[in-house]
Amino acid sequence: MPEPIDFFFDFSSPYGYLAAARIEEVLGGRGREIVWRPYMLGAAMKLSGSRPLVQVPLMRDYVAHDFARSARRYRIPFQLPEPFPIAALAPTRAFYWLHDRDPGSAKAFAQAAFAAYFAAGRNVAEPEVVREIVHDLGLDAEAVVGAIASGAVKQRVKEETDRAIKRGVFGSPFVIVDGEPFWGNDRLEQASKWLETGGW
Amino acid sequence: MPEPIDFFFDFSSPYGYLAAARIEEVLGGRGREIVWRPYMLGAAMKLSGSRPLVQVPLMRDYVAHDFARSARRYRIPFQLPEPFPIAALAPTRAFYWLHDRDPGSAKAFAQAAFAAYFAAGRNVAEPEVVREIVHDLGLDAEAVVGAIASGAVKQRVKEETDRAIKRGVFGSPFVIVDGEPFWGNDRLEQASKWLETGGW
Numbered sequence: 001m002p003e004p005i006d007f008f009f010d011f012s013s014p015y016g017y018l019a020a021a022r023i024e025e026v027l028g029g030r031g032r033e034i035v036w037r038p039y040m041l042g043a044a045m046k047l048s049g050s051r052p053l054v055q056v057p058l059m060r061d062y063v064a065h066d067f068a069r070s071a072r073r074y075r076i077p078f079q080l081p082e083p084f085p086i087a088a089l090a091p092t093r094a095f096y097w098l099h100d101r102d103p104g105s106a107k108a109f110a111q112a113a114f115a116a117y118f119a120a121g122r123n124v125a126e127p128e129v130v131r132e133i134v135h136d137l138g139l140d141a142e143a144v145v146g147a148i149a150s151g152a153v154k155q156r157v158k159e160e161t162d163r164a165i166k167r168g169v170f171g172s173p174f175v176i177v178d179g180e181p182f183w184g185n186d187r188l189e190q191a192s193k194w195l196e197t198g199g200w
Numbered sequence: 201m202p203e204p205i206d207f208f209f210d211f212s213s214p215y216g217y218l219a220a221a222r223i224e225e226v227l228g229g230r231g232r233e234i235v236w237r238p239y240m241l242g243a244a245m246k247l248s249g250s251r252p253l254v255q256v257p258l259m260r261d262y263v264a265h266d267f268a269r270s271a272r273r274y275r276i277p278f279q280l281p282e283p284f285p286i287a288a289l290a291p292t293r294a295f296y297w298l299h300d301r302d303p304g305s306a307k308a309f310a311q312a313a314f315a316a317y318f319a320a321g322r323n324v325a326e327p328e329v330v331r332e333i334v335h336d337l338g339l340d341a342e343a344v345v346g347a348i349a350s351g352a353v354k355q356r357v358k359e360e361t362d363r364a365i366k367r368g369v370f371g372s373p374f375v376i377v378d379g380e381p382f383w384g385n386d387r388l389e390q391a392s393k394w395l396e397t398g399g400w
Contacts, residue, residue: 186386
């Protein structure tokens with residue numbers, strides 16, 4: 001069995017959203033499982049002493065412009081939501097609870113949560129919004145809302161985040177292919193080339 | 201006359217080096233002048249409160265790895281020099297002095313200075329190294345060394361840096377095409393697409 005591809009992202013990351021909309025097309029279909037691994041980017045930023053780009057003077061206008069320009073380029077619906085950024089604990093917890101029962105449902109949920117936030121402007125940090133998204137997917141919304149508040153799922157997200165950071169992950173999106181790290185939505189094509197050629 | 205393309209960079213920037221090696225091929229040949237505009241990235245970083253990526257915990261290993269991987273991808277010789285980064289005042293001053301006499305010579309100097317630092321590991325922050333590079337290009341090395349120490353050229357670099365920052369430039373490389381900003385070596389292809397299509 002070839003090694004899976006690890007796809008790390010934060011639900012509050014616009015470039016993570018764009019990558020989530022593209023990754024199965026760009027990296028899929030090669031007999032490699034793509035494992036989606038949301039984590040709390042804020043924890044990595046605390047360690048690296050970084051801030052979200054939209055909070056950095058000089059950069060904020062550019063990055064807001066680039067989010068929208070990149071989305072148009074891929075024809076992915078996008079509007080910068082308000083509030084932004086958010087601490088996306090609720091959807092991250094919901095994701096892992098779903099994932100442990102059915103990874104496919106978790107991916108469907110992740111895509112729906114990203115679209116709810118970045119296309120429809122709904123605040124997915126709110127458990128009630130997560131509940132609606134899960135409900136609309138025909139999944140067990142009440143169980144997910146319970147999971148969001150559970151200590152076990154909280155701990156799971158903490159562990160996943162720690163593990164990501166230990167593997168050198170510090171941004172969103174961040175892909176690891178055969179031990180080779182690629183940071184950024186615009187590196188998906190490089191990761192694809194790496195898969196195709198075995199590296200350079 | 202179509203508007204020129206502005207190409208901003210810092211001589212201490214590995215991605216600036218890669219872009220300098222590629223930009224005339226990727227964006228040239230369309231009847232647009234490409235104006236090379238080295239500036240002091242450190243001044244922009246001070247304003248934005250940023251640090252060089254190699255000084256950011258968690259990121260430093262990745263970026264050092266990515267510099268080399270990106271260079272291999274484009275088949276451009278590269279080794280991370282020591283010391284790195286540097287305050288590249290000397291080559292930036294030399295560049296503008298040459299530029300005001302002959303922009304073509306200034307571009308040739310810029311490419312030679314980048315290669316001296318990132319391929320041959322020579323510390324181009326030292327005026328003596330700049331002198332040798334200028335000499336090897338058959339240009340007036342003594343005049344350039346004099347210019348590096350002159351108040352007028354010092355002031356010129358300060359003004360160019362201020363002007364770049366006023367135009368929203370905060371990184372290296374940074375390209376502006378018809379008012380549209382593109383940050384990063386891996387955005388040169390997007391800038392090319394923008395030129396070709398008029399934008400999206």
